[in-house]
Structure formats: structure tokens, C-alpha cells
Amino acid sequence: xxxxxxxxxxxxxxxxEFEAYRVRPTDARRGGLVLIQEIFGVTDHIRxxxxxxxxxxxxxxxPSFYDRQQPGFQASYEPADMQAAVALSQAAPWDLVASDAQxxxxxxxxxxxxxxxxxxxxxxxxxxxxxxxxxxxxxxxxRRISELMDETPRCPTILHFGKTDASIPMExxxxxxxxxxDLPIYLYDAxxxxxxxxRKDYQPDAARLxxxxxxxxxxxxxxxxxxxx
Amino acid sequence: xxxxxxxxxxxDGFSLSAYHEAPFTPRKGGVIVLQExxxxxxxxxxxxxxxxxxxxxxxxxxxxxxxxxxxxVAHDQDGIAAGxxxxxxTPLEQAMADIAAARDFLAPRGKVCVVGYCYxxxxxxxxxxxVEGIAAASSYYGSxxxxxxxxxxxxxxxxxxxxxxxxxxxxxxxxAVKAHHPETPVYIYEGAGHGFNNESPERxxxxxxxxxxxxxxxxxxxx
Numbered sequence: 001x002x003x004x005x006x007x008x009x010x011x012x013x014x015x016x017e018f019e020a021y022r023v024r025p026t027d028a029r030r031g032g033l034v035l036i037q038e039i040f041g042v043t044d045h046i047r048x049x050x051x052x053x054x055x056x057x058x059x060x061x062x063p064s065f066y067d068r069q070q071p072g073f074q075a076s077y078e079p080a081d082m083q084a085a086v087a088l089s090q091a092a093p094w095d096l097v098a099s100d101a102q103x104x105x106x107x108x109x110x111x112x113x114x115x116x117x118x119x120x121x122x123x124x125x126x127x128x129x130x131x132x133x134x135x136x137x138x139x140x141x142x143r144r145i146s147e148l149m150d151e152t153p154r155c156p157t158i159l160h161f162g163k164t165d166a167s168i169p170m171e172x173x174x175x176x177x178x179x180x181x182d183l184p185i186y187l188y189d190a191x192x193x194x195x196x197x198x199r200k201d202y203q204p205d206a207a208r209l210x211x212x213x214x215x216x217x218x219x220x221x222x223x224x225x226x227x228x229x
Numbered sequence: 230x231x232x233x234x235x236x237x238x239x240x241d242g243f244s245l246s247a248y249h250e251a252p253f254t255p256r257k258g259g260v261i262v263l264q265e266x267x268x269x270x271x272x273x274x275x276x277x278x279x280x281x282x283x284x285x286x287x288x289x290x291x292x293x294x295x296x297x298x299x300x301x302v303a304h305d306q307d308g309i310a311a312g313x314x315x316x317x318x319t320p321l322e323q324a325m326a327d328i329a330a331a332r333d334f335l336a337p338r339g340k341v342c343v344v345g346y347c348y349x350x351x352x353x354x355x356x357x358x359x360v361e362g363i364a365a366a367s368s369y370y371g372s373x374x375x376x377x378x379x380x381x382x383x384x385x386x387x388x389x390x391x392x393x394x395x396x397x398x399x400x401x402x403x404x405a406v407k408a409h410h411p412e413t414p415v416y417i418y419e420g421a422g423h424g425f426n427n428e429s430p431e432r433x434x435x436x437x438x439x440x441x442x443x444x445x446x447x448x449x450x451x452x
Contacts, residue, residue, distance in 0.1 A: 028303070028305070209435075212428055219430035
């Protein structure tokens with residue numbers, strides 16, 4: 001059961017039209033959010049995350065980043081699907097990813113934020129570095145941030161990693177920290193994918209804290225409602 | 230996921246509801262969670278769950294049930310106004326009797342501690358004096374603590390205040406409490422404001438919340 005709908009966006013880079021899941025805020029509006037998928041596509045899980053942010057006051061757009069290669073792709077967490085998903089993510093050039101994300105940003109009223117998980121964690125980093133009109137970014141366990149490390153986010157950006165993530169050794173995280181000493185990097189007693197209740201590495205306490213930190217960096221950069229007594 | 234139970238107040242025989250959650254781990258005791266002015270909202274329920282995860286059977290009585298059942302409002306100007314109106318219209322002796330009903334529910338299974346936030350922080354301070362059979366109390370940023378600093382405390386009590394709380398002058402409250410209860414710890418959190426334990430993006434202050442929770446857990450465990 002999803003609260004949102006499917007919309008179509010047009011990439012500025014090549015005019016390609018692709019789908020996105022959009023859900024409107026169910027609480028007083030704080031801003032827009034481009035939510036970037038894991039390697040698995042815009043799955044039920046991603047739509048659920050989007051619905052969750054809508055409950056916190058965000059209008060959320062989750063673009064379907066593999067539409068050029070395989071429209072509507074959604075993988076399970078099974079090994080065969082996983083291979084296909086990895087292949088699709090590797091075949092998506094960063095330039096087009098940034099342009100597709102920009103289409104999502106432009107479809108939202110500001111302030112617009114970005115959050116991404118797994119492959120989307122690196123894509124969210126890319127968006128923070130290259131896209132226009134992003135107020136803050138939250139990047140969850142993006143292994144491929146390492147290959148984009150020479151770029152610098154143009155908005156307040158926070159990073160989350162699991163300390164026992166087998167796919168992202170702590171040395172890689174330390175390299176990012178050395179290259180970008182001012183960025184908050186939060187480490188959790190968790191493995192890869194700790195935010196997703198579909199994964200065996202799901203760690204609810206880490207997820208709750210990371211989500212709260214994400215809402216705070218958004219609230220402090222234009223997504224506040226002036227609450228307080 | 231918790232459930233809702235019913236308590237009967239000794240004040241007037243009124244049946245009020247309370248959000249309840251059983252301990253996740255071997256039971257250490259009971260905790261009464263006293264709400265902010267906003268009612269039993271998702272933040273109060275999250276706090277009940279946090280205590281349940283820490284090994285306590287936790288309940289949050291709905292203090293405004295006589296005026297409005299199921300009251301839960303946003304933290305905006307309208308919500309604040311509605312919450313303050315309910316709090317002002319709730320006699321303190323009635324609130325104490327409702328807390329005693331929560332104590333009666335938990336007491337057969339072990340010690341009962343009280344933690345309260347904002348409006349509930351004031352009630353926790355008062356309950357440590359006026360409700361018998363409380364093992365320990367942890368009072369967060371209650372605006373009524375200063376005026377009631379002199380009342381005797383019948384159980385170990387700690388007080389948490391945010392230094393930048395615009396409505397509660399932390400240093401003055403500390404002075405007032407210390408004048409009557411030099412042994413009562415008053416913790417002032419630098420950089421933290423009102424509601425710093427509340428996990429809303431505007432209010433939550435992670436370092437202060439973690440430290441105050443650790444202090445409260447330590448108090449309850451040793452009580």
C-alpha cells in the first residue's frame with residue numbers, strides 16, 4: 001500500500017523521460033526530498049521510506065534511475081537479482097544520474113533535500129556536489145563515494161556508515177574523512193544496509209538515530225517549522 | 230508495539246487510559262513516563278518503548294483524558310496553546326492521584342520509578358514529594374520546579390535542565406533547588422534547550438539526551 005503516485009520526469013541531459021514515485025506530505029510541509037534508491041531499484045521498501053518522510057512533512061520524489069536500461073526494474077535481495085542490480089547500477093553514468101536527480105529537484109518546491117542509500121548514498125553525494133538547488137544531503141553507506149571523493153558537496157552534507165560493513169572497509173571511510181575533515185561522518189554499530197528492514201543487517205536503533213540526524217540536518221537548513229516553546 | 234490499558238484514579242474514580250509496553254529483557258522494574266503538554270504523542274510512545282527496551286515495564290498515563298480523550302497535538306502554536314490550556318485546567322492533586330493509580334498498576338511487580346518531561350517534568354518533581362511508593366524520580370525541564378523547590382522529596386530525585394531553555398532559567402532553578410535540597414543533583418546541559426529529549430528535529434539535542442538518559446537509567450537501576 002503506497003500513499004503516492006507515479007509521475008514522469010524529463011532528464012535535462014538527453015531529454016529522456018523516466019518514472020518517479022512521488023508522495024505528498026501528510027504533515028505540514030517542510031520541503032522537498034529527492035530520495036535515491038539502493039541498487040535494487042524503486043522497490044516497495046523505497047516507496048515505504050518515501051511515505052515515511054512524507055509523514056514528517058516532506059514532498060518526496062524517488063526517481064527510477066535505471067529506466068534507460070530497464071524501465072521499472074525492481075530486484076529482490078536474492079543473489080541472481082543482486083547481480084542484475086549491480087550491473088545496472090554500474091551501467092548508469094554519473095553524469096546522467098546527476099541530470100536525472102536534477103529533474104527531480106526541479107519538480108519540487110524548495111527547500112529541496114536529498115537522501116540516498118547504498119548506491120543512492122554515493123548518488124546523493126554526487127547530487128550534493130553537482131546539482132543546483134540542494135539545501136542539505138544525507139548519504140547512507142555509499143561505497144562509491146570513494147570514487148567521487150575529489151568532488152566537494154556544495155551544501156551541508158552528512159554521511160552514515162556501519163562500522164562492520166564488509167563492503168566498505170573503515171580505511172575507505174577514513175580517506176573520506178581526511179579529504180573532507182569538516183563533514184560530519186557518523187559511524188554506527190551496524191553492517192551495510194542497516195537502515196532497511198528488508199535486509200538482514202537491519203539495525204533499528206542505528207536506523208532511528210540516523211533518520212533523526214537526517215531530519216535534523218534538513219530542519220536546520222531550511223526545513224524547520226519554527227517549532228519550539 | 231505497546232498497548233493501551235485503563236487506570237482508575239483515586240481522585241474521582243475516573244478511568245483514564247495509559248500507553249503501556251512490557252519489558253523487552255528481564256524485568257528491572259516499572260517506569261511511569263509523564264507526558265509533555267502535547268499529550269500521548271509519538272514521542273511519548275517512543276520514550277515508553279525506550280524504557281521497555283531498557284528492561285522496564287513502562288506506562289504513560291494520559292493526563293488530559295478527562296478534558297479530551299486521545300489528546301495528541303502538533304508542536305506548533307495551536308498545539309502549544311491547547312496543551313497549556315489542558316495543563317492549567319488539570320488540578321495538581323488530581324494529577325498526583327492519576328500517577329498513584331499508575332504506581333498501583335506497576336507496584337505489585339517491583340519498584341516503580343517516575344520520569345517526566347516538560348509538564349511531566351514538573352509532575353515528576355511533585356510526585357517525588359506527594360506520591361508514596363516511588364523509588365526514584367527524574368525530572369526534565371519542568372516549569373513548576375522552581376516554585377516548588379522547597380517541598381520535601383521522599384525519594385532520590387534528579388533534575389535536568391537545558392541551559393538555553395527560554396522559559397526556564399536553569400541557573401535560578403538550580404539555586405532554588407540547591408537551597409532546599411543540597412543533595413539533589415541538578416544537571417544543566419550546555420547548548421541544549423527546552424525539550425532536548427524529545428526526538429523531533431527542532432528539539433532533540435543528541436549529546437544532552439544521551440547523557441540525561443544514562444543518568445536516569447543509572448538512578449533507576451540503583452533505586
